[in-house]
Amino acid sequence: MDRVPPVLDAKPPVGASVPRVDGVAKVTGRALYLDDLDAPGAWFGATVRSKIAHGVLEAIDLDPAFDWSQVVVVTAADIPGHNYIALIENDQVALVPVGGHVMHVDEALALVAAPTKELAMAAAKAVVPRVKPLPAIFTIDDALAVKQKLYGDNNVFKQFLIRKGHGDDAGLEAAFAGATQVIEGTYWTSAQEQMYIEPQAMMAEWADGRCYIVGSMQCPYYVHKAMKPLLACGPDDVVITQSVTGGGFGGKEEYPSMLAAHVALLAKKAGRAVKIVYDRDEDIAATTKRHPARVHHRMAVDASGEIVAIDVDVVMDGGAYLTLSPVVLSRGVLHAAGPYRCPVVRVRGRVVATNHPPHGAFRGFGAPQTTFAYERQLQKLAIARGEDPLALRKRLALRSGDTTATGQLLGFSVGTDEVIAAIERCAGPPPRKDGVRNGSPVRRGRGVVFYFHGAGFTGSGEQRLAGRATVAKTVLGRYEVRSSSTDIGQGAITIFTQIAASALGVDASLVDVVDPSTARVPDSGPTVASRTCMVVGGLVEKAARALKEKLAEPHDGEVAVTLQYEPPPGIQWDDATYTGSAYPVYGWAACLVDVSVDLDSYEVHVDRCVQAVDVGKAINPVIVKGQIEGGTLQALGWALLENVVYKDGKVMNANMTNCIVPTFADAPELETILVEVPYPFGPSGAKGVGEIPMDGPAAAVANAVENALGCAFDAIPIMPELVAESRSRWRLG
Amino acid sequence: MTMKITLEINGETRTVECSPWKRLLDVLREDVRLTGTKEGCGEGECGACSVILDGEVVNSCLVAVGQCDRRKLTTVEGLARGDVLHAVQKQLVVCGGAQCGICTPGIAVCAAHVVDRGLVRGKDEAAARAAVRELLAGNICRCTGYQLIVDAVIAAVREVEP
Numbered sequence A: 001m002d003r004v005p006p007v008l009d010a011k012p013p014v015g016a017s018v019p020r021v022d023g024v025a026k027v028t029g030r031a032l033y034l035d036d037l038d039a040p041g042a043w044f045g046a047t048v049r050s051k052i053a054h055g056v057l058e059a060i061d062l063d064p065a066f067d068w069s070q071v072v073v074v075t076a077a078d079i080p081g082h083n084y085i086a087l088i089e090n091d092q093v094a095l096v097p098v099g100g101h102v103m104h105v106d107e108a109l110a111l112v113a114a115p116t117k118e119l120a121m122a123a124a125k126a127v128v129p130r131v132k133p134l135p136a137i138f139t140i141d142d143a144l145a146v147k148q149k150l151y152g153d154n155n156v157f158k159q160f161l162i163r164k165g166h167g168d169d170a171g172l173e174a175a176f177a178g179a180t181q182v183i184e185g186t187y188w189t190s191a192q193e194q195m196y197i198e199p200q201a202m203m204a205e206w207a208d209g210r211c212y213i214v215g216s217m218q219c220p221y222y223v224h225k226a227m228k229p230l231l232a233c234g235p236d237d238v239v240i241t242q243s244v245t246g247g248g249f250g251g252k253e254e255y256p257s258m259l260a261a262h263v264a265l266l267a268k269k270a271g272r273a274v275k276i277v278y279d280r281d282e283d284i285a286a287t288t289k290r291h292p293a294r295v296h297h298r299m300a301v302d303a304s305g306e307i308v309a310i311d312v313d314v315v316m317d318g319g320a321y322l323t324l325s326p327v328v329l330s331r332g333v334l335h336a337a338g339p340y341r342c343p344v345v346r347v348r349g350r351v352v353a354t355n356h357p358p359h360g361a362f363r364g365f366g367a368p369q370t371t372f373a374y375e376r377q378l379q380k381l382a383i384a385r386g387e388d389p390l391a392l393r394k395r396l397a398l399r400s401g402d403t404t405a406t407g408q409l410l411g412f413s414v415g416t417d418e419v420i421a422a423i424e425r426c427a428g429p430p431p432r433k434d435g436v437r438n439g440s441p442v443r444r445g446r447g448v449v450f451y452f453h454g455a456g457f458t459g460s461g462e463q464r465l466a467g468r469a470t471v472a473k474t475v476l477g478r479y480e481v482r483s484s485s486t487d488i489g490q491g492a493i494t495i496f497t498q499i500a501a502s503a504l505g506v507d508a509s510l511v512d513v514v515d516p517s518t519a520r521v522p523d524s525g526p527t528v529a530s531r532t533c534m535v536v537g538g539l540v541e542k543a544a545r546a547l548k549e550k551l552a553e554p555h556d557g558e559v560a561v562t563l564q565y566e567p568p569p570g571i572q573w574d575d576a577t578y579t580g581s582a583y584p585v586y587g588w589a590a591c592l593v594d595v596s597v598d599l600d601s602y603e604v605h606v607d608r609c610v611q612a613v614d615v616g617k618a619i620n621p622v623i624v625k626g627q628i629e630g631g632t633l634q635a636l637g638w639a640l641l642e643n644v645v646y647k648d649g650k651v652m653n654a655n656m657t658n659c660i661v662p663t664f665a666d667a668p669e670l671e672t673i674l675v676e677v678p679y680p681f682g683p684s685g686a687k688g689v690g691e692i693p694m695d696g697p698a699a700a701v702a703n704a705v706e707n708a709l710g711c712a713f714d715a716i717p718i719m720p721e722l723v724a725e726s727r728s729r730w731r732l733g
Numbered sequence B: 001m002t003m004k005i006t007l008e009i010n011g012e013t014r015t016v017e018c019s020p021w022k023r024l025l026d027v028l029r030e031d032v033r034l035t036g037t038k039e040g041c042g043e044g045e046c047g048a049c050s051v052i053l054d055g056e057v058v059n060s061c062l063v064a065v066g067q068c069d070r071r072k073l074t075t076v077e078g079l080a081r082g083d084v085l086h087a088v089q090k091q092l093v094v095c096g097g098a099q100c101g102i103c104t105p106g107i108a109v110c111a112a113h114v115v116d117r118g119l120v121r122g123k124d125e126a127a128a129r130a131a132v133r134e135l136l137a138g139n140i141c142r143c144t145g146y147q148l149i150v151d152a153v154i155a156a157v158r159e160v161e162p
Helices: A023-027 A117-125 A140-144 A169-177 A220-231 A255-270 A280-286 A325-335 A367-385 A389-396 A416-427 A461-465 A492-504 A532-551 A621-640 A697-709 A720-725 B024-031 B087-095 B104-116 B125-135 B147-160
Strands: A043-049 A055-062 A072-074 A108-114 A127-133 A156-164 A181-189 A201-207 A210-215 A238-242 A274-277 A293-301 A307-319 A344-353 A434-437 A440-455 A468-473 A479-482 A511-513 A559-564 A585-598 A604-614 A670-675 B003-009 B012-018 B050-053 B056-059 B071-074
Touching: A023 B087, A023 B104, A043 A117, A043 A255, A043 A280, A055 A108, A072 A255, A108 A117, A108 A127, A108 A255, A117 A127, A140 A307, A140 A344, A156 A325, A169 A293, A169 A307, A169 A344, A181 A367, A201 A255, A210 A220, A210 A255, A220 A238, A220 A255, A255 A274, A293 A367, A307 A325, A307 A367, A325 A344, A325 A367, A325 A440, A367 A389, A367 A440, A367 A697, A389 A416, A389 A440, A389 A585, A416 A440, A416 A585, A416 A604, A416 A670, A434 A585, A440 A697, A468 A532, A479 A492, A479 A532, A492 A511, A492 A532, A532 A559, A585 A697, A604 A621, A604 A697, A621 A670, A621 A697, A621 B147, B003 B024, B012 B024, B024 B050, B050 B104, B056 B104, B087 B104, B087 B147, B104 B125, B104 B147, B125 B147
Parallel strands: A043 A274, A210 A238, A307 A344, A479 A511, A604 A670, B003 B071
Antiparallel strands: A043 A108, A055 A127, A072 A108, A156 A344, A181 A293, A201 A210, A201 A274, A293 A307, A434 A440, A440 A585, A468 A479, A468 A559, A585 A604, B003 B012, B050 B056, B050 B071
């Protein structure tokens, strides 16, 4: 990869906004993404997909009229090892075998490869699968009612129960019975497409019995883990390398393993390199999206306005295979009670099977769905009590010394007061209710939210992962950071450079962050869960310090230090009861949104959006700001205009014309306030930041629209149709 | 059917022989091997394939190469002068306007057009920012939230027009 060193003045220490290391390569077009790599002789792959949501694959026919002489066809029968994509459970097949069950529309049934993309596309059309349809289910209710049995006895992939301050359901109801007031609602959030601008792309080639896979991905070792059983090979027989990756947002966490399987199988049979680059429509139709969710939330309040009990029931649509749903649900339920004091909490969570394409990882990972629910609830409480919405949150928020829903005692790095004070300082007077925008009458409103996000893997996850990273001084006198953390735009290369240079006390231009390849870097764990800077960056910092000490002694040849993650002291988690320290630390945030609702077109326009986020320590303030603003706009899009439309399990708007995301013209000026309440166990005090900005703004928008129109909005996206339907409920007085 | 088509790309004359219906995007990437121009959607929505054709920004995925014979093209590779970055490229790096970078070439091309043509000249800060948002509305970025890109374009405008 062509990584041009920065031509601009760079101050190496942590805390400076050093220009990104890969910046010049990216602005000049020299950065090479998968489809840019020169691959002479490589063939192009294409995928034959199901048009039916549920059924039995009876046969795969090849059109006899088609000239197959230049085409390779792969079916499940060509898989040398096990036909599954190894993840949490091994339930998802790489290709549906003849006689097997098709579980969703656009599931892969067969593969073709040919010397040109045109021929590959034509060949894919000439492969004719015969599928005997079975009844399919597409709603949470039909899944729970077991209208069709798709998984186990009850279609529930995973369930969780959290109890705090009570022994059984009777104890919970007793707490509700004693309440002065109960706030209750059901909240719906829709599927969301990650819409990275580089579609999924992967290439494979076999040489000397070894499979080399390169592509657009977040987690090289996830792909590595999935290839070993599928290709029936040892760990050294498959090498996974990340190419420059054009965005991920979770969408390139698990799906690349599927695509890697496909190119590896095609390359083996074709005896040459094969690449697959999805078209946009195929990418939207076939790959993962954010889990749609239904959250029922009850909250009991006493006469003084204290929350005395919270009861939440979370149900998510997992789609056709289990994939990452259990962990998405886990994060969802662990955030469901919100960052508020409450002695009695019950959270129940289920994720169910349907015949939708599998839903999967997307920034926030379950927390945005439950955050939307609890922050709508807090807004309703503020309205019911006639209390200022921000003052109410300030009064009820968790602080150091309080315990969370899982009984975790918060001891450090709780930025509650700082983020709320930041919003108070810059809020200004609320917008005038009535006005005119672009010649149309508008009604304006303001919404606020307060929220938190656990950084790093849940519970004992980081200990199980045991991520490793290496810092070395090479024989050439340069310093290398070796980790499997990928730069997917979030700036990992640059912040690792800064962290290592600072800890080593050397110039940043002497530090190279090695391209992630399983042949060259240790397994640092996946690039997910807001853990790259905090967890892996922490390892880099410690390893660099240890290396500096080692270098002070006599040495020759390469000197390297590899460290493995160790949890901070006092972290205890019980998976059986879901109690204890759910996360080593949390990020804290508050957000203010002003909206105008166009009373002619029913469009909602965001006039102002302020986010104050406690990030512990901004290693590179400009990069952190970019992370927060990117996540914020994805949340505003989810709230207002991003809508994946399914019909009979098929995505009906699988193109960028109809599956829209915010443009420059849709986006408001974003005001971002970085708050730094250090995390004692993070690099220079840093904690996770990647996901938190996604969690809160959607509820802030709904709260603002409610403030404008005087009626509740409990489902997103709040599209003009929804605003039009709400007319009879408006209270504009 | 193929035909010979002559293009002036970034000041260099290049002749390609291909179907006149081939997308300009594919000709740039495959025949001329300039891979800075990216494909994000193939239907003119995302702007990752933006190039300047005779002084107008176009989506090269929507242009047949047969339309381009004897015409002038500027791609992202043609923005810098040797090692000296265009003001827009430099400010995208300085201001943090590039993250994953896949939309960046298209945005750099479009923003360079805005700056070089003086399309926001003489406007105050707020009006200039609003104009930049309108002029770049055909380029989608999923990483930045656009704020730092607008900052970069305004900084480039100020640098070029003190």
